[in-house]
Amino acid sequence: MIIPTKPQVWTVQVSDAAERVQETFNLCNDAIPGVSLLVEQSTPEEIITEPADFVFASDSLDMPESKVFLLYEESFNVVTHFEVPVYSLTMTQMQDIYTGRVTDWSNIDITSSYKGEIQRFGYFEGSDLQGAFEQTLGEDVVGKWHLVPDPEAMLDSIFKTPYAIGFLPEWAVGQSVNIVEIEDRELKLQIIVYSREESTASLNWLRCLHSELNP
Numbered sequence: 001m002i003i004p005t006k007p008q009v010w011t012v013q014v015s016d017a018a019e020r021v022q023e024t025f026n027l028c029n030d031a032i033p034g035v036s037l038l039v040e041q042s043t044p045e046e047i048i049t050e051p052a053d054f055v056f057a058s059d060s061l062d063m064p065e066s067k068v069f070l071l072y073e074e075s076f077n078v079v080t081h082f083e084v085p086v087y088s089l090t091m092t093q094m095q096d097i098y099t100g101r102v103t104d105w106s107n108i109d110i111t112s113s114y115k116g117e118i119q120r121f122g123y124f125e126g127s128d129l130q131g132a133f134e135q136t137l138g139e140d141v142v143g144k145w146h147l148v149p150d151p152e153a154m155l156d157s158i159f160k161t162p163y164a165i166g167f168l169p170e171w172a173v174g175q176s177v178n179i180v181e182i183e184d185r186e187l188k189l190q191i192i193v194y195s196r197e198e199s200t201a202s203l204n205w206l207r208c209l210h211s212e213l214n215p
Contacts, residue, residue, distance in 0.1 A: 008035045010197060011052035013042040015128035016150060018056035018191050020171050021071065021209065028208035032201050043126040047194075054202075055194040058132035066194035069206055072213040074170045076133060076187035079155075079177040081164040085114050088181040091138075097165060098122075100143030105163060120145035121157055121166035129189075133167055136187050 010032075014022055025037060040052070047055050051063060056071065078094065080086060086108055089097075096102040097118055106115035123130040124147050134140055146161075148154045151172035158164045159176040169189055173179060191213075193206055 010035055010037055010054060010202075012037050012039045013047050013052040013055045013057075014039060015042060015044060015047065015055075015057035016123070017058040017128040017132050017169070017189060018071075019151075020169070021056045021191065021213070024209050024212040027212050028205055031204040031208040035201060035205075044128050044131060045126060051194070051196065053195070053197040057192060057194065058128050058135075059190040059192045060128065060131045060135045061192070061194065063194045066196050067198070069193040069195065069210075071191045071193050071206075071210055073188055073190050076136060076167050076189050077170050077173045078165065078167050078180040078182060078187065079158050079173065080166075080180055081119075081158055081162055082176065082178055083162060084165070084178060085112065086180060087178065088183050090183050091185045094182060095137060095139045098137060098141045098145075099139050116163040119161050119164040121154055121161075121164060122147060123154070124149055129169070132189055133187075136189075 022039065025039065044057065044061055047057060047061060048063065051066065055063065055066070078089065084105065086105065089108070093102070093108060098120060102108065102118070104115055104117055106112070122141055122145055146157065148157050151168050154166050154168055155172060155174050155177065158166045195202060195206070
Protein backbone atom coordinates (compact mmCIF):
# COMPACT_ATOMS: atom_id res chain seq x y z
CA MET A 1 0.00 0.00 0.00
CA ILE A 2 1.28 3.45 -0.96
CA ILE A 3 0.71 6.10 1.69
CA PRO A 4 0.12 9.48 0.03
CA THR A 5 2.58 12.20 0.95
CA LYS A 6 1.10 14.95 3.06
CA PRO A 7 1.42 18.26 1.18
CA GLN A 8 3.70 20.88 2.66
CA VAL A 9 2.00 24.16 3.60
CA TRP A 10 3.75 27.53 3.50
CA THR A 11 2.17 30.41 5.36
CA VAL A 12 2.25 33.67 3.41
CA GLN A 13 1.42 37.19 4.56
CA VAL A 14 0.78 40.00 2.07
CA SER A 15 0.56 43.66 3.08
CA ASP A 16 -1.54 46.22 1.22
CA ALA A 17 1.64 47.61 -0.37
CA ALA A 18 2.29 44.20 -2.01
CA GLU A 19 -1.24 43.54 -3.25
CA ARG A 20 -0.03 43.17 -6.84
CA VAL A 21 2.11 40.15 -5.86
CA GLN A 22 -0.87 37.85 -5.27
CA GLU A 23 -1.72 37.89 -8.96
CA THR A 24 1.52 35.99 -9.64
CA PHE A 25 1.14 33.19 -7.09
CA ASN A 26 -0.90 30.92 -9.37
CA LEU A 27 1.52 31.57 -12.24
CA CYS A 28 4.33 30.03 -10.18
CA ASN A 29 2.56 26.95 -8.79
CA ASP A 30 4.59 24.66 -11.05
CA ALA A 31 7.77 25.79 -9.27
CA ILE A 32 6.60 24.27 -5.99
CA PRO A 33 4.98 20.86 -6.63
CA GLY A 34 3.57 19.34 -3.46
CA VAL A 35 3.40 22.70 -1.67
CA SER A 36 0.22 24.55 -0.77
CA LEU A 37 0.04 28.24 0.15
CA LEU A 38 -1.96 29.63 3.04
CA VAL A 39 -2.24 33.33 2.14
CA GLU A 40 -3.44 36.10 4.44
CA GLN A 41 -3.74 39.86 4.05
CA SER A 42 -1.93 41.32 7.05
CA THR A 43 -1.05 44.66 8.59
CA PRO A 44 2.57 45.49 9.52
CA GLU A 45 1.73 44.98 13.20
CA GLU A 46 0.37 41.48 12.51
CA ILE A 47 3.38 40.69 10.34
CA ILE A 48 5.93 41.71 12.96
CA THR A 49 4.19 40.01 15.90
CA GLU A 50 3.28 36.76 14.09
CA PRO A 51 5.56 36.42 11.04
CA ALA A 52 4.79 33.76 8.43
CA ASP A 53 7.12 31.64 6.31
CA PHE A 54 7.02 34.37 3.67
CA VAL A 55 6.08 38.02 4.05
CA PHE A 56 5.51 40.29 1.06
CA ALA A 57 5.63 43.92 2.11
CA SER A 58 7.47 47.20 1.68
CA ASP A 59 11.04 47.78 2.81
CA SER A 60 9.76 49.88 5.74
CA LEU A 61 9.44 46.77 7.93
CA ASP A 62 12.20 45.54 10.24
CA MET A 63 12.39 41.73 10.38
CA PRO A 64 15.97 40.81 11.40
CA GLU A 65 15.33 37.04 11.68
CA SER A 66 14.31 36.74 8.02
CA LYS A 67 16.28 36.59 4.81
CA VAL A 68 15.46 39.61 2.66
CA PHE A 69 15.00 39.61 -1.14
CA LEU A 70 14.06 42.57 -3.33
CA LEU A 71 11.14 41.36 -5.44
CA TYR A 72 10.45 44.47 -7.50
CA GLU A 73 10.41 48.24 -7.37
CA GLU A 74 7.79 50.66 -8.59
CA SER A 75 6.96 54.33 -8.26
CA PHE A 76 4.59 56.07 -5.93
CA ASN A 77 2.52 58.41 -8.10
CA VAL A 78 1.28 61.62 -6.51
CA VAL A 79 -2.14 62.44 -7.94
CA THR A 80 -4.58 65.33 -7.67
CA HIS A 81 -8.18 66.08 -8.61
CA PHE A 82 -8.35 66.66 -12.36
CA GLU A 83 -9.16 70.37 -11.92
CA VAL A 84 -6.02 71.14 -9.88
CA PRO A 85 -3.66 72.96 -12.29
CA VAL A 86 -0.48 71.76 -10.55
CA TYR A 87 1.61 69.32 -12.55
CA SER A 88 4.89 69.32 -10.64
CA LEU A 89 5.99 69.76 -7.04
CA THR A 90 9.32 69.76 -5.24
CA MET A 91 9.92 67.35 -2.40
CA THR A 92 9.88 70.29 0.01
CA GLN A 93 6.43 71.30 -1.25
CA MET A 94 5.20 67.73 -0.80
CA GLN A 95 6.51 67.74 2.77
CA ASP A 96 4.87 71.11 3.40
CA ILE A 97 1.53 69.82 2.11
CA TYR A 98 1.55 66.56 4.07
CA THR A 99 2.74 68.09 7.32
CA GLY A 100 0.11 70.83 7.13
CA ARG A 101 2.60 73.69 6.80
CA VAL A 102 0.85 74.59 3.52
CA THR A 103 -2.94 74.28 3.48
CA ASP A 104 -4.10 76.13 0.34
CA TRP A 105 -3.23 75.61 -3.31
CA SER A 106 -2.65 79.35 -3.68
CA ASN A 107 0.48 78.95 -1.53
CA ILE A 108 1.98 76.45 -3.99
CA ASP A 109 2.03 78.74 -7.04
CA ILE A 110 1.71 82.38 -6.09
CA THR A 111 1.57 83.36 -9.77
CA SER A 112 -1.67 81.42 -10.28
CA SER A 113 -5.16 82.59 -9.37
CA TYR A 114 -6.15 79.02 -8.42
CA LYS A 115 -6.94 78.68 -4.74
CA GLY A 116 -8.76 76.32 -2.39
CA GLU A 117 -8.08 74.35 0.76
CA ILE A 118 -5.91 71.33 -0.02
CA GLN A 119 -7.73 68.07 0.71
CA ARG A 120 -5.06 65.56 1.70
CA PHE A 121 -5.71 61.82 1.41
CA GLY A 122 -3.85 58.89 2.95
CA TYR A 123 -4.48 55.30 4.07
CA PHE A 124 -5.87 53.96 7.33
CA GLU A 125 -3.60 53.52 10.34
CA GLY A 126 -1.70 50.26 10.08
CA SER A 127 -1.37 50.51 6.29
CA ASP A 128 1.99 49.41 4.90
CA LEU A 129 1.41 51.73 1.93
CA GLN A 130 1.08 54.66 4.31
CA GLY A 131 4.19 53.67 6.25
CA ALA A 132 6.24 53.29 3.07
CA PHE A 133 5.06 56.66 1.76
CA GLU A 134 5.92 58.45 4.99
CA GLN A 135 9.36 56.78 4.97
CA THR A 136 9.92 58.02 1.42
CA LEU A 137 8.57 61.46 2.27
CA GLY A 138 10.91 61.73 5.24
CA GLU A 139 8.17 63.30 7.38
CA ASP A 140 5.25 62.06 9.45
CA VAL A 141 1.86 63.08 8.12
CA VAL A 142 0.05 65.27 10.65
CA GLY A 143 -3.01 67.49 10.85
CA LYS A 144 -6.33 67.22 9.06
CA TRP A 145 -6.56 64.63 6.31
CA HIS A 146 -8.91 62.01 4.84
CA LEU A 147 -8.35 58.26 5.20
CA VAL A 148 -9.21 55.53 2.69
CA PRO A 149 -8.79 51.73 2.91
CA ASP A 150 -7.03 50.92 -0.37
CA PRO A 151 -5.73 52.29 -3.70
CA GLU A 152 -9.06 51.75 -5.46
CA ALA A 153 -10.80 53.92 -2.85
CA MET A 154 -7.97 56.47 -3.08
CA LEU A 155 -8.40 56.81 -6.84
CA ASP A 156 -12.17 57.18 -6.53
CA SER A 157 -11.91 59.70 -3.68
CA ILE A 158 -9.37 61.89 -5.49
CA PHE A 159 -11.58 61.90 -8.59
CA LYS A 160 -14.66 62.95 -6.59
CA THR A 161 -13.06 65.51 -4.24
CA PRO A 162 -12.15 69.02 -5.48
CA TYR A 163 -8.73 70.30 -4.34
CA ALA A 164 -7.67 66.72 -3.44
CA ILE A 165 -4.16 65.24 -3.42
CA GLY A 166 -3.11 61.67 -2.67
CA PHE A 167 -0.68 58.93 -3.71
CA LEU A 168 -0.93 55.56 -5.43
CA PRO A 169 1.36 52.71 -6.44
CA GLU A 170 1.81 53.07 -10.19
CA TRP A 171 -0.28 49.99 -11.04
CA ALA A 172 -3.35 51.63 -9.47
CA VAL A 173 -3.29 54.97 -11.32
CA GLY A 174 -6.21 55.72 -13.65
CA GLN A 175 -6.90 58.41 -16.24
CA SER A 176 -9.47 60.19 -14.05
CA VAL A 177 -6.83 62.11 -12.06
CA ASN A 178 -3.77 64.28 -12.67
CA ILE A 179 -0.33 62.75 -12.12
CA VAL A 180 2.06 65.19 -10.43
CA GLU A 181 5.79 65.00 -11.15
CA ILE A 182 8.10 65.31 -8.14
CA GLU A 183 10.92 67.40 -9.56
CA ASP A 184 13.89 66.57 -7.38
CA ARG A 185 13.32 63.01 -6.16
CA GLU A 186 11.73 59.78 -7.28
CA LEU A 187 9.20 58.38 -4.83
CA LYS A 188 9.99 54.67 -4.94
CA LEU A 189 8.15 51.74 -3.41
CA GLN A 190 10.30 48.64 -2.91
CA ILE A 191 8.48 45.35 -2.40
CA ILE A 192 10.49 42.89 -0.34
CA VAL A 193 10.16 39.17 0.41
CA TYR A 194 11.00 38.39 4.01
CA SER A 195 11.64 34.64 4.02
CA ARG A 196 11.96 32.20 6.92
CA GLU A 197 11.83 29.15 4.64
CA GLU A 198 15.15 27.97 3.23
CA SER A 199 14.97 25.28 0.56
CA THR A 200 15.56 24.72 -3.13
CA ALA A 201 11.79 24.84 -3.69
CA SER A 202 11.45 28.22 -1.97
CA LEU A 203 14.27 29.70 -4.06
CA ASN A 204 12.70 28.35 -7.26
CA TRP A 205 9.38 29.92 -6.26
CA LEU A 206 10.94 33.30 -5.49
CA ARG A 207 12.88 33.25 -8.77
CA CYS A 208 9.63 32.57 -10.62
CA LEU A 209 7.82 35.42 -8.85
CA HIS A 210 10.71 37.78 -9.55
CA SER A 211 10.67 36.83 -13.24
CA GLU A 212 6.90 37.38 -13.53
CA LEU A 213 7.06 40.78 -11.82
CA ASN A 214 10.13 42.03 -13.72
CA PRO A 215 9.40 41.18 -17.36
